[in-house]
Amino acid sequence: MSPFKENYGAESPPLNEALAAMVRANVRAILARGRTPEQALELAGSALAWADHLIERFEAENPLPRPIVCQAGCYYCCHNQVELTPPEALLLGHYVEQHFPEVEKAGLKAKIAESLKIKAGKNKAEMARIRQELPCPLLREARCSVYPVRPLICRAMHSLEAGDCEQALRREDLSASAYYSHRYEIIRSISQGLKDGCASLGCQAGALDLVAALDNSFREPRPLERWIQGEEVFSL
Known part of the structure; x- marks a missing residue:
């Protein structure tokens, strides 16, 4: 990976086969210990930890020529439509169940219903093109309410120019701003390894829309237990 590669287009980032293979092996090692809700949550938790560690280490070893300008309260990329893996969706649903009071859960479910409509x-x-109308339902006062367990792709998104993201959202501009490709390469490779590892062991593994997946996780009974045993919990 080149620390200085800036991209502007929407081409797919490269896949690091070695990293994807390590993630696949990690999935198999986790599920070899058992198929419990705890193992299901560990799949996503370990993938997120790998992503944070690898990005932080890479950027510590390769100082970037231009700083990343993202900061708390900058929520414009939170209007992008996020896709995630089933383990990530299950971890999000579990986090909400464990940390949100009932009134906030009800408010979140109402936001999900409106977004799906x-x-x-x-x-x-x-x-x-209408993403101004589709803020992530997990936003709370312009901040992510599930930041510790936010999806992999959310950890890749970043900007090198303050104001670009806001202007693009306001103008309904779909052109890409400058970004560093290494973050997306790391995230794509971890996500692919996670999907491949789950699929190889008979667990639902296709990419999911975040909003629809949250809706499924709240509506379906015992989603963690059923998914880890090979049932299809999420509608595609």
């Missing part, structure tokens, strides 16, 4: 029948490009 707006998104109904639209493809990805159409949703991207």
Whole structure:
């Protein structure tokens, strides 16, 4: 990975096969110890920890020529439509159940229902153009309410120019701003390894829309137990 590579286009980041293979092996090692809700949560938790560690280590060893300008309260990328793996969705649902009071859970479910209503029948490009109307339902006062367990892709998103993200959102501009490719390479590789490892062991593994996945996790009975045993918990 080149620490100085800045991209502007929307091409897919490269896949680090060695990293993906390590994540697949980690999935198998975790599930070899048993198929319990604890193991299901550990799958996502370990993937998120790997992502944070690798990004932090890479950027410590390779000082970036331009600083990343993201900061708390900058929520413009939180209007992007997020896809995640089933383990990540299950961890999010569990976090909400454990940390949100009932009134906040009810408010979140109402936001999810409204978002799903707006998104109904639209493809990805159409949703991207109206993303001003589709803030992440997990935003609370312009901050992520689940930051410790936010999805992998959210850990990749960043900006090198203050104001670019806000302007792009306001203008409904779909062109990409400058970004460093190493973050997306790390995240893509971990996500692919997580999906491949889960699929190889008979667990639902396809990419999920965050909002729909949260809706499923709240509506479906015992989602952790059922998913880890190979049932399809999430609608695609």
